[in-house]
Amino acid sequence: MRILVADDEPEMTMVLEALLKREHYSVDVVYNGQDALDYGLAENYDCIVLDIMMPKLDGIQALQALRSKNISTPVLLLTAKSQVEDRVAGLDSGADDYLPKPFDNREFVARVRALTRRGGEYTPKVLSAGNVTLDCSTFELKCGSACVRLGNREFQMLELLMRQEGRLISTEQFMEHIWGYDSEAEINVVWAYISYLRRKLEAVGANVCIAARRGQGYLLEETT
The missing domain is CATH 1.10.10.10 (Winged helix-like DNA-binding domain superfamily/Winged helix DNA-binding domain)
Incomplete structure (x- = not known):
């Protein structure tokens, strides 16, 4: 399965990429919202991980643009902002899940794993x-x-x-x-x-x- 990770913090992307690769996902990494949008439109991903605070386009703008193009890939939003209004804005824009920073690495992996089973389809082991x-x-x-x-x-x-x-x-x-x-x-x-x-x-x-x-x-x- 392929995952797109978009976050403008190189140290964070290195950690997320390592976690996902350890779970045997293929991972692409970008560092701004415009690239996240371009990759999300051009490629077929099983899940997209978007940080909200990014240059060029923020995560919510990138997400809105993806959804406007009928890209239904499951999206997990990551952000240091944890206020209720931010969570609501992300979910209303089409996010499937929301995880505020800092978070436990195991929870991050579990949420990605859950999103790749989106739709309630049973995925046999x-x-x-x-x-x-x-x-x-x-x-x-x-x-x-x-x-x-x-x-x-x-x-x-x-x-x-x-x-x-x-x-x-x-x-x-x-x-x-x-x-x-x-x-x-x-x-x-x-x-x-x-x-x-x-x-x-x-x-x-x-x-x-x-x-x-x-x-x-x-x-x-x-x-x-």
């Missing part, structure tokens, strides 16, 4: 496809008694394929969702990780494979 399961807590790919632990990028790619089982996912979508907007990674990194995953699926005896559709992308499908 163990995904299944064919005869394999993927444990989202341990990154373990299992088939019967066979088990292999995936690396972070491998896990994110297979998770996306399993959640979208039977649907095509383009190379560009993998790049945007996993490596992020500003990644310097070359597009052939996707092909490399697809190869790694195919070998691991084969190693555990999976009856599903990652199939390629030339010029379209990849999908997970059962083998015959």
